[in-house]
Amino acid sequence: MRQTFRLFALLLRGYLRDRTALFFSLIVPLMLMVIFGYLNLGDFGRVSVAIDDQSKNQSSAQLVQILKGIETLQLTDLPTDQALTKLRRTELDMLIVIPQEFAIAPARPGQNVPQIVVYGDDARPQQVAVGRQIVAQVIDRLSFAITQTAPVIGVKEETVQGVRLRYVDFLVPGILGVNIMQLAIFSVAFALVADKQRGVLRRIMATPVRVPNLLAAHVLTRLIIATGQVAVLLLVALVLFSVTIVGGLAPLFVVALLGSILFLTIGFALAGWATTENQVPAIAQLITLPQFFFSGVFFSKNAAPALIRPVTNLLPLTLLNDALREISVQGATLWDVRTQILGLLIWTVAGFILAVRLFRFEKF
Amino acid sequence: MTPIVQVNDLRKRYGEIEAVRGISFFVESGEVFGLLGPNGAGKTTTVEILEGLRKADGGAATVAGVDVFRDPAGVKRRIGVQLQASAFPDNLTARETVRFFAACYDLVVDELALLRQVELEERARQPQAKLSGGQRQRLSIATALVNQPQVLFLDEPTTGLDPQARRNLWELIRSIQARGTTVFLTTHYLDEAEILCDRVAIMDEGNIVALDPPRKLIDDLLGRGFTKPVLQQKANLEDVFLDLTGHEIRDA
Numbered sequence: 001m002r003q004t005f006r007l008f009a010l011l012l013r014g015y016l017r018d019r020t021a022l023f024f025s026l027i028v029p030l031m032l033m034v035i036f037g038y039l040n041l042g043d044f045g046r047v048s049v050a051i052d053d054q055s056k057n058q059s060s061a062q063l064v065q066i067l068k069g070i071e072t073l074q075l076t077d078l079p080t081d082q083a084l085t086k087l088r089r090t091e092l093d094m095l096i097v098i099p100q101e102f103a104i105a106p107a108r109p110g111q112n113v114p115q116i117v118v119y120g121d122d123a124r125p126q127q128v129a130v131g132r133q134i135v136a137q138v139i140d141r142l143s144f145a146i147t148q149t150a151p152v153i154g155v156k157e158e159t160v161q162g163v164r165l166r167y168v169d170f171l172v173p174g175i176l177g178v179n180i181m182q183l184a185i186f187s188v189a190f191a192l193v194a195d196k197q198r199g200v201l202r203r204i205m206a207t208p209v210r211v212p213n214l215l216a217a218h219v220l221t222r223l224i225i226a227t228g229q230v231a232v233l234l235l236v237a238l239v240l241f242s243v244t245i246v247g248g249l250a251p252l253f254v255v256a257l258l259g260s261i262l263f264l265t266i267g268f269a270l271a272g273w274a275t276t277e278n279q280v281p282a283i284a285q286l287i288t289l290p291q292f293f294f295s296g297v298f299f300s301k302n303a304a305p306a307l308i309r310p311v312t313n314l315l316p317l318t319l320l321n322d323a324l325r326e327i328s329v330q331g332a333t334l335w336d337v338r339t340q341i342l343g344l345l346i347w348t349v350a351g352f353i354l355a356v357r358l359f360r361f362e363k364f
Numbered sequence: 365m366t367p368i369v370q371v372n373d374l375r376k377r378y379g380e381i382e383a384v385r386g387i388s389f390f391v392e393s394g395e396v397f398g399l400l401g402p403n404g405a406g407k408t409t410t411v412e413i414l415e416g417l418r419k420a421d422g423g424a425a426t427v428a429g430v431d432v433f434r435d436p437a438g439v440k441r442r443i444g445v446q447l448q449a450s451a452f453p454d455n456l457t458a459r460e461t462v463r464f465f466a467a468c469y470d471l472v473v474d475e476l477a478l479l480r481q482v483e484l485e486e487r488a489r490q491p492q493a494k495l496s497g498g499q500r501q502r503l504s505i506a507t508a509l510v511n512q513p514q515v516l517f518l519d520e521p522t523t524g525l526d527p528q529a530r531r532n533l534w535e536l537i538r539s540i541q542a543r544g545t546t547v548f549l550t551t552h553y554l555d556e557a558e559i560l561c562d563r564v565a566i567m568d569e570g571n572i573v574a575l576d577p578p579r580k581l582i583d584d585l586l587g588r589g590f591t592k593p594v595l596q597q598k599a600n601l602e603d604v605f606l607d608l609t610g611h612e613i614r615d616a
Contacts, residue, residue, distance in 0.1 A: 006467035014455035199450035206445040207468035208437045
């Protein structure tokens, strides 16, 4: 115990002295969070619509007026050719062309019904779908008003009450998860493989140090750093984006620590296997990159192809992100996320066995 | 004098290569013992087996009364080690490096006194990575002394040092011997062995081909009628170098 603590104190001191590494271990996750937080990828935002009113009569003005009153739509007046150019550059989501001699009047037999042309940007299908639906609804309402018929079916619109989920609320737990993974795997693997190559571990193994104590000291050092990192990220999330952690900080930290320990075992396994520093990034990327994309960091884990979803749902980072997100967003307790915690523990045992098998001090 | 290191028919092979082919020798307590030989002779393998870092394939060895094969940890507790091409943990000062190794032995030591012993007290607060080659070798010796070892193993301690730093290290090794510590060193430099060692063993292709005090080995050679083709100069280039640049150590 005393040996572990003394080694830990010195390792931590050395780690904290490496300002560059420390800076980057904080700045990269912060950058990710700020960039993605302000990008607001998931926030649906508004649908930008251009209107080319070629009719300019009372009816068209009435239609434009109604559309302008809808909050979701961001309207601009633009001639068709200009609007189409913008549309191709995805600077616009939709273009509505109101043809000449547009009229809102009951249809008379033998007369053509006025046609509104709607162009949509294929690159933003969700926005276009919403926009089309709104336009269709507006036209329906206008038709009802003119034809004096009541709608056959009424739709009562309700919004789900509760905490309004913004993208940044979704994002923060994901960023936490991915950083716990990166720090644990990269910092352990790089540092220990470097120590191995430079002969540091050989020199240490020439002393009667107890190996479990040395490993524990390394683990403790990383846990302290990880805790600090999680705290800083949370602080920025709370201050800059006023993220609410519904389930409270304590369970969040517990799950974060469990995740750290899990990924540390993987880092040690990697460090045990690799013989040169050049092997580390390749294998570490192989482990982390799929999880980066399929474990629901920046977008829902359901974005993964359905075929591989049964696998991606069991990835360590998926379990960690799910647990962090349920606590942070839905206010889950540790008991509520027991399935994920169990999954994390199973991965930890697997990682530990792998680390012990691959990490042989005699090899140095 | 009692032997402090005893080696009997020690063997080690790496696949097809027989690195050590059944060597036997002993080291007396208090002496400076040199293991010499060309690269690949099996010196480092022998030393690392005695240090408990490598497993032998056959034979027997005791260091400071402890069976190396049965209790490598017990050996490690009683010896000090300087490895060839080893390094220290990152971002620690000289003093913290000593403390780190003391922690590895689970001992609390007077770090400054150890640094003083190797003339590094003024460098105590300097990052270990910023030390010169000679200073780093002396720090390495300080870390090998934290447990007051009975035997100090030095693997090529002066390789890569300038003549001044080499001489400075020789003095340090002598002072360690004067305190009663047995020193077991390997080297490529025969002048170093001749000056420092009480006895030397010469290894070649996994065997010990000679073992005696340096003076005796030389006398034996001369006795066999050996003469150098050219008469030894009264001074050599190293003497010129030291005459011009002085014996003062240049680490600062």
